[in-house]
Amino acid sequence: MTSYKIEAGTAQHIGNRPQQNDRTALMTGARAPGYVLAVLSDGIASSAGAEQVLHTARQVFDEFKPGDHPSLERLGQLLQDIVSESHLVIKMNAVAAKTEIHASFVGLVLTPHGEAVWAHVGDSRLYRFQDGKCAARTSDAAYVEHLMADRLPEDAARNHRKSKLLLNVLGNARKEPFVTIGSHSGLAAGDGFLLCSDGLWHFFTDAELAAVTAKATPRQASEMLIDKAAERSQGKGGNCTMAIVKLVKPAQDGAGMQVRKVV
Incomplete structure (x- = not known):
């Protein structure tokens, strides 16, 4: 059993765009009690x-049967499967x-064993x-190294977003998405995660995001x-x-998960 409970929430704002193209969700697995999946796509x-x-994430996660204690590699493969299947269907559509049709991807799996595995594309x-x-x-450091391994000059690799041919996204008919995987074990109360689109992170330093997340509830x-972000973008975000x-100390009545959505 973990020594923390999970407080989580999602939120979004349309900014100055004509429509909201981002999507995010927090999920529990139908066959994986105690596991949580957070997904965000732009x-x-x-x-x-x-x-x-x-x-696709919902379908794949609902079919996931973790067993007693799956390896971090298997959890990483779960996220890889979500990317691969999403990429294929998006191309067909x-x-x-x-x-x-293109999209970014970032996903996070939390286990009841105090482990976290994440993956991102774009x-x-x-x-x-x-x-x-x-x-x-x-x-994008690993992706840049991947481009250089493909014999792309370093300057071109570091400026890859300037070329649609090199865009690392789901749905790109010219190139398979490059997935970066990360993990961490020994989660404890006081730890936290933020998944976000570029409409948010573009306006903050890492330290600012950490401070705000630590001092407030997910909703706040x-x-x-x-x-x-709206203030710093001057209405052009x-x-x-x-x-x-967020992982927080459980109350006396036991652990649990709270999910809130702010629109």
């Missing part, structure tokens, strides 16, 4: 790709619709907080971050979406 140009990511991010500080966050933190997961 649809590019439309919400179709992001909606497919969440739909794009052919049928005769248009390009420019949506995951942050891991510990004792009010940012202990780790996803980045999300409201403060959305308000501050894009879709802003996040999922916040």
Whole structure:
């Protein structure tokens, strides 16, 4: 049994865009009691790709049977499967619709054994907080190394977003998505995670995100971050979406999970 309970919530704001293309959700597995999956996807140009990511994540997670204590590698493969299946269906839907459909992906699995495994594709991010500080966050470093291994010059690799041919997203018909996996064991009360789209992280330092998340409930933190992002973007920010997961000391009546959604 873990020595913490989970407080979690999701929130989003449309920003100055005509529609909300981001999607996020917190899920429990139908066959995996005690496991939690958080998923966030940023649809590019439309919400179709992001909606497919969440739909696929739910299907894959509901089929997941962890057994006694699955390895971190197996949990990473679970996230890989969500990416692979989402990517395939998005490409098929794009052919049928005769248009390009793309989406980013960031996913987090928490286990009842005090472990966390995460994965990301594209420019949506995951942050891991510990004792009010940012202990780790996803980045494109591994993807840049992957591009250089493909003999792409270093300068071109570091500026890969300038070329649609090199865009690391789900649904890209020219290149399979490159998935970066991370993990952490020994979770404890005081730890936390933030999944967010670029409409949020673009306006904050790692330290700022850690401080706000540590000092407030998921609902309060999300409201403060959305308000501050709108202020700093001067009304020109894009879709802003996040999922916040905090591990806190359980009350005397036992552990549990609280999920709140703020629109």
